[in-house]
Amino acid sequence: MSEAPSIERLSLNQITTESWNLEEAVQGCVRQEVPWISVWRHKIHEIGLKQSRKLIQDAGLQVSSVCRGGMFPAESASERKEKIEDNRRAIEEAAELGTDVLVLVCGPPSSRDIDSARKWVEEGIEELVPFAEKHGVKLGIEPLHPMYAADRSVISTLGQANTISENVNTSQVGVVVDVFHVWWDPELYKEIQRAGRNILGFHVSDWVVPMPDMFKGRGMMGDGIIELRRMRKAVEEAGYHGPIEVEIINQAIWDQPGDETLKQMKASYLEHV
Amino acid sequence: MSEAPSIERLSLNQITTESWNLEEAVQGCVRQEVPWISVWRHKIHEIGLKQSRKLIQDAGLQVSSVCRGGMFPAESASERKEKIEDNRRAIEEAAELGTDVLVLVCGPPSSRDIDSARKWVEEGIEELVPFAEKHGVKLGIEPLHPMYAADRSVISTLGQANTISENVNTSQVGVVVDVFHVWWDPELYKEIQRAGRNILGFHVSDWVVPMPDMFKGRGMMGDGIIELRRMRKAVEEAGYHGPIEVEIINQAIWDQPGDETLKQMKASYLEHV
Numbered sequence: 001m002s003e004a005p006s007i008e009r010l011s012l013n014q015i016t017t018e019s020w021n022l023e024e025a026v027q028g029c030v031r032q033e034v035p036w037i038s039v040w041r042h043k044i045h046e047i048g049l050k051q052s053r054k055l056i057q058d059a060g061l062q063v064s065s066v067c068r069g070g071m072f073p074a075e076s077a078s079e080r081k082e083k084i085e086d087n088r089r090a091i092e093e094a095a096e097l098g099t100d101v102l103v104l105v106c107g108p109p110s111s112r113d114i115d116s117a118r119k120w121v122e123e124g125i126e127e128l129v130p131f132a133e134k135h136g137v138k139l140g141i142e143p144l145h146p147m148y149a150a151d152r153s154v155i156s157t158l159g160q161a162n163t164i165s166e167n168v169n170t171s172q173v174g175v176v177v178d179v180f181h182v183w184w185d186p187e188l189y190k191e192i193q194r195a196g197r198n199i200l201g202f203h204v205s206d207w208v209v210p211m212p213d214m215f216k217g218r219g220m221m222g223d224g225i226i227e228l229r230r231m232r233k234a235v236e237e238a239g240y241h242g243p244i245e246v247e248i249i250n251q252a253i254w255d256q257p258g259d260e261t262l263k264q265m266k267a268s269y270l271e272h273v
Numbered sequence: 274m275s276e277a278p279s280i281e282r283l284s285l286n287q288i289t290t291e292s293w294n295l296e297e298a299v300q301g302c303v304r305q306e307v308p309w310i311s312v313w314r315h316k317i318h319e320i321g322l323k324q325s326r327k328l329i330q331d332a333g334l335q336v337s338s339v340c341r342g343g344m345f346p347a348e349s350a351s352e353r354k355e356k357i358e359d360n361r362r363a364i365e366e367a368a369e370l371g372t373d374v375l376v377l378v379c380g381p382p383s384s385r386d387i388d389s390a391r392k393w394v395e396e397g398i399e400e401l402v403p404f405a406e407k408h409g410v411k412l413g414i415e416p417l418h419p420m421y422a423a424d425r426s427v428i429s430t431l432g433q434a435n436t437i438s439e440n441v442n443t444s445q446v447g448v449v450v451d452v453f454h455v456w457w458d459p460e461l462y463k464e465i466q467r468a469g470r471n472i473l474g475f476h477v478s479d480w481v482v483p484m485p486d487m488f489k490g491r492g493m494m495g496d497g498i499i500e501l502r503r504m505r506k507a508v509e510e511a512g513y514h515g516p517i518e519v520e521i522i523n524q525a526i527w528d529q530p531g532d533e534t535l536k537q538m539k540a541s542y543l544e545h546v
Contacts, residue, residue: 109498112498112499112500113500114456114498114500118459145419145420146418146419146420146457146458147418147419147420147487149456149457150457150480150482150497151482151483156457156458156459157459159459183387183422184387184419184422184423184429185419185429186391186429186432186433209423211487214420214484214487224423225382225385225387225423226385227385227386227387
């Protein structure tokens with residue numbers, strides 16, 4: 001498999017082993033020789049930031065990103081301010097854990113007015129830039145699949161994420177390409193090219209048919225319909241050569257032993273990504 | 274409610290009362306004074322085309338569309354030819370029932386190669402044009418929500434549908450705007466304007482949170498997050514003043530008495546569309 005990506009780039013996005021706490025995930029990565037990890041904030045908060053950092057450093061793992069900031073829209077200015085504050089904490093956590101990428105899931109609309117929600121997302125990101133810069137953390141706007149536009153993110157396409165990134169106009173803000181969210185987009189390859197060196201992350205999983213659940217239904221790479229290798233090559237051509245996170249939200253995978261999941265994802269990564 | 278659309282434009286898309294056969298649906302429309310009906314082919318085939326026509330004509334209903342042609346992609350040229358043939362039958366059925374609109378659900382990819390599937394859709398539509406013209410039936414490309422890109426339609430945005438319609442370049446081919454499929458699209462209002470007088474239909478329902486089912490989870494108008502009135506006004510400004518179909522695929526609604534559904538949809542239509 002000369003075309004396979006280097007195992008040096010493989011990262012466990014921690015949500016893939018949701019039943020593990022951070023210590024178990026770190027130990028699992030060490031046992032299965034997965035060199036990177038992406039850490040979720042709810043897992044950090046279970047044991048605290050210092051302990052999280054120590055675990056990861058002692059294990060010799062690299063942190064590809066922290067998940068997640070964002071969730072900007074809210075009806076009142078004061079609520080939006082609170083959300084910005086929470087994003088500042090997320091930036092501090094990313095910096096403390098030694099990663100330069102905070103993934104942004106931008107949030108759902110607070111009413112039927114989706115245009116305002118999208119405006120608040122851009123304003124929120126803009127407001128965070130100086131703080132992010134000071135902490136050496138980049139903000140990665142991750143468009144989510146349009147089926148999550150009502151409850152998770154009003155940023156639904158790579159085109160929207162690119163436009164915000166261009167409007168904000170600083171290398172501090174870029175985009176995260178997750179195959180599950182963007183594979184269907186007729187503008188995908190054009191937008192990957194447009195994103196270019198603003199790509200801050202590449203996440204893989206698969207879209208299986210039928211999908212067992214709208215949220216917890218992502219598949220292991222190779223089990224679905226996504227042209228994974230084509231997309232990986234496209235982000236590389238655009239200039240991204242960083243870690244590749246396996247991010248699979250799937251109840252059946254959560255229910256199996258974590259080491260099993262890590263073995264499967266390594267094999268699927270080499271064969272299909 | 275001076276802003277409400279005229280009841281003269283209301284159409285029952287027959288899938289909304291899936292538990293009714295065509296005769297029951299026609300009688301229901303008469304009882305509840307719904308002037309239009311959109312007929313599904315599987316319901317026509319239960320009783321035959323002539324009987325279907327007689328039922329509808331005797332009741333004095335108008336047919337807003339026939340659902341559905343499409344399903345173009347297939348690996349082999351001979352399979353694709355068969356699908357074109359089936360679309361010719363659908364065109365004949367539409368003509369016979371006295372509607373000038375056949376709704377196209379364009380079909381899923383036959384492999385991971387989504388680009389080829391999209392090419393086959395455009396080729397299929399192009400091939401149908403002379404036959405459609407001869408029968409006085411227009412082909413309405415209905416983009417489906419991107420969550421159906423793997424199993425129902427590789428045409429996921431109004432932009433794609435507009436591009437095909439423009440490429441084919443005949444008034445015989447247009448687009449159908451269904452709020453459930455396109456509400457999330459950041460390019461929506463631009464694309465409605467672009468579609469202009471090529472809009473051949475407008476379908477309403479709602480997007481509820483949480484969605485009970487990816488397929489059978491559409492909501493009654495007003496129960497969800499979609500800016501229905503804004504979209505209705507946008508398609509009117511673009512030039513569409515034809516029937517408005519209520520198309521709700523929802524198991525709970527299917528399980529209730531059809532007359533109840535028709536009463537609800539009339540009230541919701543006047544209040545929210």
